[in-house]
Amino acid sequence: MNTPISWIKAYVPDLDCTVQEYVDKMTLSGSHVENAVYLDKNLEKIVVGRIEKIEKHPDADKLVICQVNVGDEEVQIVTGASNVFKGAMVPVVLDGGRVAGGHDGSPNPENGIKIKKGKLRGVPSYGMMCSIEELGSTRDMYPEAPEDGIYIFDESKDVKPGDDAVAALGLRDAVVEFEITSNRVDCFSMIGMAREAAATFEKPFYAPEVKEVGNNEKAEDYISVEVEATDLCPRYTARIVKNIKLAPSPEWMQRRLAAMGIRPINNIVDITNYVMEEYGQPMHAYDLNKIRGHKIVVKRANDGDVYTTLDGQERKLDKDVLMINDAEGPVGIAGIMGGENSMVTDDIQTMLFEAATFDGTNIRLSSKRIGLRTDASGKFEKGLDPENALEAINRACQLVEELGAGEVVGGVVDVYPNPVEDVKIPFEPAKYNKLLGTNVSEEKMMEYFDRLEIGYDKETNMLLIPSFRQDLRCSADIAEEVARFFGYDNIPTTLPHGEATAGKKSFAARVEDVVMNIAEQNGFCGGMCYSFESPKVFDKLLLADNDPLRQAIVIANPLGEDYSIMRTIELNGILTSLAGNYNHRNKNVRLYEIGNVYLPKALPLTELPDERKRLTLGMYGECDFFMLKGVLEEMFLKLGLDGKVDFEPSQEKPFLHPGRQALIYVGGAYAGFIGQVHPEVCENYDMKCEAYVAGIDLPTVTEKATFDRRYEGVAKYPAVNRDLSLVMKKDVFVGSLEKVMKEKGGKLLESIQLFDVYEGSQIEEGYKSVAFSLVFRSPERSLEAAEINKIVDKILKELEKMGVELRA
């Protein structure tokens, strides 16, 4: 909402503050200022001058030398403008002054243009006469300004040499843009903002004095109105203006509209726009001669109807679109746009003025379905106050008469079947203070209410809410009014007291902290990936057509296919990020992410999906499978899961290298995967290198994790070491050997350390040699060689069954 301060002052004449004070105080009382534009920005030392004498320049055909009376002196100014004449009153910028911009209409420089005395073709010039563009405005706003030349004040204008030319042009003003919140419908109008300003600055507010003007004819003799859809049209008012005389509107009205960025057109259009800004009530004008049967019917359209709006566009309608009809058919789409068949043209004689209110939600949804949003629909969709409509239409007719734009017919046709009821709220000062933590006196509160036009009935102890304040409905709303005018700044700052609570994080969050720390200690940087992605991801990851992971939640209104499904597998984000890094030639990149996947229980969704938090690790560069596995092993160790995790060889994951992948089980439960990314998947992501990834289901890990530890003592007795060098077929997994050793080694086997895997010339083709170092120890005694030999024999015997033999 743009508000020129000068217009606000029309209702709050005592408002006396700088623009900055206005901006600051209005913001603190709840009208947030987006920005303030000073219309006199960069306009310095500009006065009204009268041209007393004009001579030809001796050395330039296109220049003239003017002697200009600027009040207490006469200055010589050389100009190239051709529209100057003796006696003309013009804006003059004096030596050392400043103007907003150049004459050619190019964007104005931030600090304007400094004007200094100088010589033009050898003749001294002590200033400059200004065009409207140099004063930072345009001919759109000042239609009387010449297309090319100096602005010349109209003779009727009461100015004399030496006057402030900027003020004379109405440019000593600022336009303040407010961000109005959706609850304050009343503030989408000049009157509403003026009322706020008056309350904020504690100055009296004077609403326009509206009289119901008109001749002694009756409007109802010209028009009848019938509202069928009373649910969508709470009030419809109509008035008639005849003998219309189209002409430009007066300067004051043009200036105010211009300051709002609305181009003046003619008196009738300008009045409609002016009242819309002043009261926040859109109005529509019909050519009465085009209203068949001189009858208005407000009712819903039919499905499939087509109607041409006044912009010449055909609009498709449906049964939820509210229409204004005459006796035979539609003449406009209610609240959105009038029709071509009823529009006002230059030859208009008699006009039907309409000021109605419509259901805001219906207008908003209709305007969206039709695909047409207008200034009017933008206002109506907020849900306007029906009480305001009559005042607005009378104000418009009053202006018609004042401006001599036509003859107003007496009376109003007003269809208002269910007037809004008065809203009353009990006055509960203690409650407001209790909610705010303040101690504001009742008298003070009453003073605020008075400024806000909230009444009070002492007998019933009820606050009487004015109809334009649709946002005041309960005691908390009233408390906010008290807070606004007491000042949010003046409310004390305290901390909640009462029962103390323990600050804490969930166990799952602690597990996440450990996971992040381990990942980072191992060189992984934290990443962040989108939750939604393209369904093409499944193909990129080589998932089979019937893979259950393809059962993804689909967003009904996505930003595009690339963001249309909720991810069911965590890999795509990290792979995309790795690929991005690869393409930027970043070396040795390691990334991790903790984020959700979304697994539907059934599709289409009837209940919320299972959201599973996943840890994803991804790396390329100097790394291999075992480096990544080591990171996970460290992580599981820190989570108290040492010895409870199995890495099972697998070929099941289509996106991983079939010979380099494992499924991870924690305490017997499936918890994720690790492996080298399938070369074809790498290709799909445009990565020409090996990459390794792991995906861990954090809830599964969290369920088994523990931070409980018990000190087990430091070994007192010596260990016995045995190294075993074994030979076996290549396809025997080391993991299966370790399992046997653990099983047969019993309690005395303290640890198994793999220290060599060898394939090559020393070993038979198709076989490999694997060497372990076994450590035996008892917490109670020194071990005998004989009992260790016995255990080792048992292990070897079991291994033999798997075709594993001691290396010769």
Added chain:
Amino acid sequence: MKEKIEQIRQQALAAIEDAAGIDKLNDVKVAFLGKKGQLSSLLKGMKDVAPEDRPKVGQMVNEARAGIEAKMEEKRTAIQKKLREEKMKKEVIDVTLPGKKVAVGHRHPNQIALDDLERVFIGMGYEVVEGPEVEYDHYNFELLNIPANHPAKDEQDTFYITKDILLRTQTSPVQARIMETGRMPIRVIAPGRVFRSDEVDATHSPSFHQVEGLVVDKGITFADLKGTLQQWAEEFFGPDTKVKFRPHHFPFTEPSAEVDVSCFKCGGKGCRMCKGSGWIEILGCGMVHPKVLSDCGIDPEVYSGFAFGIGLERVTLLKYEIDDMRLLYENDARFLKQF
């Protein structure tokens, strides 16, 4: 005899003095103190000494031996010291060469900001809780006093899955879920991912994070809300941070406010970051609307509460002066390594 002992002693001390290294010193030891060394040989001549003089001679020999040994030890220490120093001279390194690093990873800036934020609120007695990202309309809108057909529910803002299920547009539904449990008092923060139908650009993302705060108890006031956020801002942005509350409107709080903090780059003087105003808008907050309380089963006549919502990315971008939100989701190592 006495002269002989003295002579040997003098010879030994001279030999020790001349010994150039540990080897030579050992030779001297053998020559004088060894089994066949000069002092030992001397003792063999004891039988020629008168019995009454023997103890005295014995003592003289022992004294000579002790003197030689002491001298020898002194010399040994000196030689070792010299050797060590020579060795260290050869071991000089250029300490200005770079260190050998284990390449540790870096936390995502958004996560760092969240960690900082959580730390402050945990210290003030808040529990960190989470809620679902795919949420019912009921929790995301209806229980928050945003009825059907409210403009905020427009498709242009909200991603819908079905008519009743959507991607949450705010972390506020967690408020409703917590209040519904009926456990009092409530002091929680709920960080999490939210979704809005905004095209990706330098300042918008269809997915971002909020941190919701909620306190409900008997006698909670707007003044408490002010105090709490003031304290948070001081902890989070620095002790000199000032906080400004401006009236605003949210459907689920009343009274509502928007909060600005004094610009932490310029301290309030006005700079590029705060667009010259000295203030930066940081969050929205207010007293929980009585309708929201009662719809969630809490009696607004008995309990009151406040809620606030902080845009995490906004805080992150400001705190680290990151000029493009897209960087947060690109995961470029050159970006991440700066935090």
